[in-house]
Amino acid sequence: MYLSIIVLPILSSIVSGLLGRKVGVTGSHIISSVSLILCSILISVAFYEVGLSGSPVYINLGTWLDSEILTISWEFYFDQLTVSLGLAVIYCSTLIHIYSIDYLSSDPHNQRFFSYLSAFTGGMLVLICGGNYFVMFVGWEAIGVVSYLLINFYFTRIQANKAAILAFTMNRGGDMLMSIGFFAIFALFGTFNYSQIFTLVPYMNELAISIIALLLLGGALAKSANIPLHSWLPGSMEAPTPVSALLHAATLVTAGIYLLLRSSPILEYSPDALLVIVIIGSSTAFFAGTCGLLANDLKRIIAFSTISQLGYMMMAIGLSQYNVALMHTVNHAFFKALLFLGAGAVIHSFQDQQDVRRMGGLIKFLPLTYSAMLAGSLSLLATPFLTGFYSKDLILELAYGQYSFSGIYAYTLGSITAGITAFYSFRLISLVFLGTANGSKLSYLNSHESNLPVIIPLFILALFSIFFGYVASDLFVGVGSDFFGNSLFIRPDNNPLIEAEFSLSPIVKLLPAILSLFGATLALYLYHVQPRFLNSLVNNSLGRKLYGFLNGKYYFDVVYNHYIVQNGLKLGYSISKNIDRGAIELIGPYGLTNKITGTGLNIAKLDTGVITTYSLYITIGLLSLLFIVFAPIVIDTSLFSEFRLVIIYLASLILVFAS
Numbered sequence: 234m235y236l237s238i239i240v241l242p243i244l245s246s247i248v249s250g251l252l253g254r255k256v257g258v259t260g261s262h263i264i265s266s267v268s269l270i271l272c273s274i275l276i277s278v279a280f281y282e283v284g285l286s287g288s289p290v291y292i293n294l295g296t297w298l299d300s301e302i303l304t305i306s307w308e309f310y311f312d313q314l315t316v317s318l319g320l321a322v323i324y325c326s327t328l329i330h331i332y333s334i335d336y337l338s339s340d341p342h343n344q345r346f347f348s349y350l351s352a353f354t355g356g357m358l359v360l361i362c363g364g365n366y367f368v369m370f371v372g373w374e375a376i377g378v379v380s381y382l383l384i385n386f387y388f389t390r391i392q393a394n395k396a397a398i399l400a401f402t403m404n405r406g407g408d409m410l411m412s413i414g415f416f417a418i419f420a421l422f423g424t425f426n427y428s429q430i431f432t433l434v435p436y437m438n439e440l441a442i443s444i445i446a447l448l449l450l451g452g453a454l455a456k457s458a459n460i461p462l463h464s465w466l467p468g469s470m471e472a473p474t475p476v477s478a479l480l481h482a483a484t485l486v487t488a489g490i491y492l493l494l495r496s497s498p499i500l501e502y503s504p505d506a507l508l509v510i511v512i513i514g515s516s517t518a519f520f521a522g523t524c525g526l527l528a529n530d531l532k533r534i535i536a537f538s539t540i541s542q543l544g545y546m547m548m549a550i551g552l553s554q555y556n557v558a559l560m561h562t563v564n565h566a567f568f569k570a571l572l573f574l575g576a577g578a579v580i581h582s583f584q585d586q587q588d589v590r591r592m593g594g595l596i597k598f599l600p601l602t603y604s605a606m607l608a609g610s611l612s613l614l615a616t617p618f619l620t621g622f623y624s625k626d627l628i629l630e631l632a633y634g635q636y637s638f639s640g641i642y643a644y645t646l647g648s649i650t651a652g653i654t655a656f657y658s659f660r661l662i663s664l665v666f667l668g669t670a671n672g673s674k675l676s677y678l679n680s681h682e683s684n685l686p687v688i689i690p691l692f693i694l695a696l697f698s699i700f701f702g703y704v705a706s707d708l709f710v711g712v713g714s715d716f717f718g719n720s721l722f723i724r725p726d727n728n729p730l731i732e733a734e735f736s737l738s739p740i741v742k743l744l745p746a747i748l749s750l751f752g753a754t755l756a757l758y759l760y761h762v763q764p765r766f767l768n769s770l771v772n773n774s775l776g777r778k779l780y781g782f783l784n785g786k787y788y789f790d791v792v793y794n795h796y797i798v799q800n801g802l803k804l805g806y807s808i809s810k811n812i813d814r815g816a817i818e819l820i821g822p823y824g825l826t827n828k829i830t831g832t833g834l835n836i837a838k839l840d841t842g843v844i845t846t847y848s849l850y851i852t853i854g855l856l857s858l859l860f861i862v863f864a865p866i867v868i869d870t871s872l873f874s875e876f877r878l879v880i881i882y883l884a885s886l887i888l889v890f891a892s
Contacts, residue, residue: 235290235311238275238319239358241268242326246351253344262334265347269327269354276323280316287718289313291364298367305425308364314720317559317709318361318491321566324697325483326354328690332574333475335686336581340473346386350479353379357484361491366415366425369495373411373456373488377404380485383476384469396468403465407455411492414448421445431498431722439502446499446506449492450513457489457543459517464789466540470532474577477532481539482569487562490546497555498722507551511632511639514547515646520787522653526660527784531576531587534661538613539569541650542625548643549628552635553727556717560709561624564702568612568621571694575606578683578691579665584676589661594670598680603666605691610662612698614655614749620702625651627710627733629745634733644741651745655752663760 245268249261256264282288294307330350337346356379360372385397415425421441422430434442453459458466466486470477480486493500493510500506518541525537542565549558579595579602580587596603608619615625629651632643670677682688708716712734759767770776785791818824839850 234275235279235292235309235362238272238279238323239309239355239362241272241275242351242358243355244268246348246355249344249351250348253348256344258343261344261347265351266327266330266334268351269323269330272323272354273327276316276319279311280320283311283316284313284716287313289718289720293364302423303419303425305365305367308368309362310364310427311362312720313717314491314494314559315361317563317717318487319358321563322354322357322361322483322487325566325570325694326350326357326479328693329475329479329570329574331686332478332577332690333473335684336475336577337473342386346473349379349383349386350475353383353479353484357488360488365427366418366430369492370411370415373452373492374408376485376488377401377408380404380469380480383480384472386472386476390471393471396465396471400465400469403462404455407452407462407489410448410455411452414445414452417441417445417448427495434498434502437502442499443503443505446496446503447509449496449499450506450510453489453492454513455489456492457486457547458540459489459513459543459547460520461789463517463521463540464786464793467528467533467536467786470530470536474532474573474580477536478570478573478577481536482573483566486539486543487566490543490550490558490562493547493550494555494559494721500550501553501722501724501727507553508639509551510547511551511643514544514549514551515643516544517541517547518544518650519646519653520544522650522657523783524786525657526653527780528657529588529590531580531589531592531661531665532573534589534657535569535572535576538572538654538658539565541654542569542613544650545625545628545647548632548647552628552631552640552643552729553723554628554631554730555721555723556714557624557627557631557710559717559721560702560705561628563705563709564612564620564624567694567697567701568609571605571609571691571698572613574687574691574694575602575609578602578687579606581687582680582683583672584679586672586676589664591672592665593668593672594666594677595680596666598677599666599682601682601688602691603662605695606666607662608695608698610658612702614658614753615651615745616749617746618703620698620700623702623706624710626742626745630733630737630742631729633737633741634729636729636732648745648748652748652752655749656756659753659756660760663757667757668760 245265248256248264253261279290283290290311292309292311294309296304297307298305330347333346333350337343340346353376356372356375358372359375360369363369363372381397381401384400385393387393418425418430421437422433424430455462466481469480472480500510521537521540521544525534525541528534528537542561546558546561546565549555549561579592579599582599582602583592583595586592612619612621615622629644629647632640632647634640708714710730712730771780782788839846
């Protein structure tokens with residue numbers, strides 16, 4: 234049963250991809266969707282057996298690599314962490330498969346799309362179920378490759394090509410750091426098996442553990458789009474909307490978070506790495522929130538929201554609250570998938586328009602979609618008693634409960650970001666659904682609610698976005714809950730949960746909710762009552778510079794392109810010209826062949842057929858031989874004594890052949 238959870242999506246991907254012409258479009262839809270529905274049932278059973286009943290499952294399929302110093306097995310491990318994240322991954326993936334049946338019904342490449350989607354889900358399941366770092370790395374690389382294929386699905390569009398290459402290359406950078414981390418793990422522990430490594434961690438040098446933790450963090454930053462390896466995620470919105478929902482809600486971006494959660498015993502013994510993670514997570518949340526304020530592309534606004542929420546997850550990991558980070562990851566998967574799929578329904582019904590300034594008044598045309606997106610937005614900004622509230626506010630309370638510099642830094646930036654998130658979420662709702670109609674008449678005439686395959690996923694995800702947090706909060710993050718057992722490790726002195734629950738003043742607990750309410754109200758007021766005020770803000774030079782700075786995403790892309798990419802290309806050109814085509818060609822087979830051939834031709838030119846030339850060669854050879862024989866009498870030749878006989882022999886040989 235447990236292996237079926239991993240195998241079913243991979244099999245459906247192979248059938249849809251390689252036998253797409255045989256099974257047809259409808260066959261591809263049925264095979265992919267049914268496989269994922271079966272997976273959903275199986276992961277629900279696994280969640281009951283492993284999570285609720287506390288019975289982890291270990292499966293060893295055989296040896297992969299067996300050398301004298303290293304043994305790696307094909308092993309899969311289902312514990313509470315695996316089944317909890319697997320629940321979000323498979324549920325969201327199943328609903329996105331169903332949604333895509335209608336959303337891409339007119340696309341000529343349905344089989345290819347469904348093959349990629351299923352392969353992506355299979356890769357993610359290999360990643361989270363892997364029983365050692367190497368099996369996890371197989372899934373890690375698989376989702377990296379398939380994410381390139383999905384972002385570049387519309388491969389005739391230059392922008393999609395560029396976005397896919399950016400995502401792939403930036404993830405390569407993170408993967409390089411993670412690979413070095415794996416080498417460091419092997420050098421220190423001599424194994425890649427989770428249980429063996431985590432048992433040995435307390436007895437190892439703290440500096441070595443910190444280096445490993447920071448290298449693993451490098452891989453996680455790229456996959457989970459945190460500063461400074463974040464800039465690929467907004468660009469990847471070039472993919473079809475279901476891809477955005479799958480990659481940026483439940484799967485790809487959660488891979489880095491999962492890596493750090495799985496490595497919690499390593500992080501717990503490295504306070505320096507935890508401090509770095511808190512600062513990066515808090516800064517990422519604030520940075521992405523401010524960038525989302527001025528974005529005008531419907532999907533990119535939600536993408537910046539994703540980066541912001543990933544910052545909250547990183548923040549929780551840095552605070553050693555791995556169970557809270559996991560709960561926010563699962564919660565976020567549901568309401569972010571809902572927002573992306575809702576955005577897709579709006580774009581699809583509105584003639585593929587994505588600019589929110591060209592929409593407005595759609596509440597009368599798409600009331601159901603509006604209700605779903607409103608539920609997702611309210612959950613995103615942690616409205617009390619909706620799903621997002623039970624993890625997002627708890628992260629901020631735990632940050633304050635640390636009573637340390639990093640905790641206060643995280644709490645301050647996290648609370649400000651909560652207000653900013655509320656502002657741009659309701660800016661989106663206002664401009665798309667509530668404001669004045671700004672689109673073309675034809676768009677409004679053709680605008681209508683989507684079909685049943687789109688409505689059902691929206692409805693189910695809306696229910697999860699409203700109720701899941703309430704149902705699961707005591708299980709995942711309740712005081713005294715032992716749900717995660719040994720799958721997550723928190724040192725006793727790193728757990729301020731009691732402090733956060735019972736000792737904080739009410740104003741500290743309520744501040745994020747107050748700021749969220751203020752941000753949402755401000756957005757509605759500015760976009761409905763005082764729209765001219767926003768225009769007046771950019772009438773002076775400071776306003777224009779600030780607008781350019783935020784709209785340019787803090788000029789990260791400019792810095793990367795100008796300093797890193799350009800210099801990298803110049804270095805690559807120099808290496809290609811001077812080393813590849815220069816030194817290697819001169820020293821390698823090509824250069825060697827040319828030199829030998831040239832030398833042979835030059836020697837052949839000596840054979841002129843003129844007797845006076847031959848007599849000259851004989852004379853030079855005789856003089857050389859006489860000089861070498863009698864040289865010790867004339868000069869000190871102690872340095873050449875070893876080679877004297879060889880030189881005499883060669884000179885004699887030349888003399889004989891010349892005569």
